[in-house]
Amino acid sequence: MLSGEFIAFIALALAAIMGGVLLLNLTKVVHMVVAIVFTFVSIAGIYVLLSAEFLAAVQILIYSGAITIIMLFGIMLTKHNDESEAKGIGWRKVFMFLGVLAFGAAVYIGIYDLDFASEPSELHVKNTEQIGLALYSDYIIPFELTSVVLLVALVGAIILARKDDGGKGEDKK
């Protein structure tokens, strides 16, 4: 039986994997970044299927928005239209491929028929409110600590990326 949900899952999963495979196989760096956007957006769709609407919105904003844009900036500020990959298949790549494949297979054995007979939860009801309540009651300490992480990242990104020859060229990122 094919429900709409199932079809949506198949389509999103295929799009996500396709984006990942394209990331590995394209040659131009900018194309790779565009390919990964497909993956990020499809993952947001997957989140909706998993009743995580708020996370889906965050995924679109942060990954498809912010991270992709700064990656594009990174490419533009360094070598754009770079033909990234070296030609040919080195032994190292084959070795890595087999290693990752073995890892994937080992984990897959563990998960392929995993099933928890659990009650369907009510996560989609007032999803954002539930997250907010958890975040600002139980998880207030990690939440505040995250603000320090972001502050550090902000300071770090500014001091490392800014040009300070002559003292006035401030290209804050």
Place this chain on the structure above:
Amino acid sequence: MSNIPVSAFLALALILFCIGLYGALTKRNTVIVLISIELMLNAVNINLVTFSKYGPAPSINGQVFALFAIAVAAAEAAVGLAILIALYRNRKTVNIDEMNQLKH
């Protein structure tokens, strides 16, 4: 009631994680390596959100964990790129195999 098995979501996360891991280990361009790392973190988030809904004790905690992971991933990406730009200013390269000054 859903008819998508839990393992389907977990398998998707696993595939994306493996793609990210392979990309992070083999790509030459540093920006792509950083993106591959983001892809790995995304796979983790799919896992967390899946367990948040279908786990043995479904709760919102998994989504909160994923939210924290996203925040940290963004911070890491920003710092990584800033370091890359500082490096590019001095060395004019973004390729990992050309970063071989520190070797004996």
Place this chain on the structure above:
Amino acid sequence: MDMDKLLSFDWGLMAPEFLILGTATILAVLDLFLPKKINRQVLGLFGLAGIVAAIVSLVFLLDNETGSILLETFRLDSFGKAFKLLLLTGAGLVMLLAIDYKPNEGMEEYRGEFFYLFLTALLGAMMMSSSGDLITLFIGLELLSISSYILAGIRKKNTASNESAMKYVINGGISTAITLFGMSYVFGMTGSTNLRQIAAALLNVDDSQQVYILGLAFLMIFVGLSFKLASAPFHMWAPDVYEGAPTPVTAFLSVVSKTAGFVILIRIMFTVFTALPVDGEYSQTFLFANQDYIGFLAGATMIIGNVIALRQRSIKRLFAYSSIAHAGYILVAFSAMSFVMFEAIWFYLLAYLFMNVGAFAIIQLLTMKEGTEDISHFAGLYRRSPLLAVAMAIFLLSLAGIPGTAGFIGKIQIFIGALMVSPAHYVLVSIMIATTVVSYFYYFGIMTQIFFRPAAHHEKIAIQPGTAVAIIVSAAATILFGIMPQLAYGFLESNFKAFLDFLA
């Protein structure tokens, strides 16, 4: 959550963390608004004062009962207190080095950032040592990591520094993702982020498939965290990063960051995986069943570290491999899992802290002027400055594990721990002895340079006050704990009651 509830928690438990956070914030603001011409070294002294204040407040908390805030997202138990003392002491000594650090090129503008990033990294490490919640542990880990990435690359006009930071970020990112992937499965099998709830849930796991996944998760978390320890299989970054990073940062990474790595490793492994039964049988728990794998990694780490260290010419690279080797020794204690494990690891990290920071203080003195880090700078040190030469000899002897030094006591303790369990870990112990003998070659190689080689020039070495304090404290502690280790053990015994509240 309303204000009354918020205030009802015992926030006093977090006083050391609040002090560090407050100092870091004040430093950031001061650095922003102080006029350019004011010497930023003052900020370093201020940061040091903050660390000392945090140590004092922690000492006042030593008698406190085990307490926790908000579902154990913060948890102050004796384990946390003991290791936080190490972290704070290490960071204080490193701060002394940082105040005196003056490289030839490109640091002047970022002195202020340099100091407060140390403090935020320290804050992350402290949170890692006193939390009972996966999310908080993860955020603490990342706060430490991200601060260290920036610190490693802060000499941004120096290509070596850039490159080391880049390698650090890439390796760190991959290891973070692997750790987190493992954590996500642990969360998935139990539905909780609280370590003790996870442990309780795992007691009821009898499905062999779930045990299998948890085994993989264990492996992933261990591999991911071995990045912080700089142990096999994630040690490759250490030599490059240690060499390229500014010397105080190298000292920080090899001491504070490594200690924090062991803290989080013990915290997660011992709370979560000791509860997990193997194959539904309760006679043996998961962690004990996997001792051999940890032992294997410990052996590999010791061999890799000590053997490759033999052919290093750069002193910082040599110390990177030496620090990999020391991570291996501590992993021996970890894999033996005797009931003195906590004491053995704590004491070894204490000894390692003093001997390594002291050695890095001298390395910083000698290499700052020269611009390169070749071992030959040590040639004739005895002629140029006998006191420095003697101090360096003490640190090297302690690192090698010669009787009379703290390093010796630490190693003996690990030996005893590995031999007293049954079955005893004879193989690991013999690898440890063999690699220790190998390590004599490179440590004594430096000693030969110091005492028997003629100096290239006889210029006197000016010692700045901060570095001098760091060297004196480290040398004194190395000798003191070598001759009277009962001081440290007595302190442990009287204050921490054998860490019995770790799982309670």
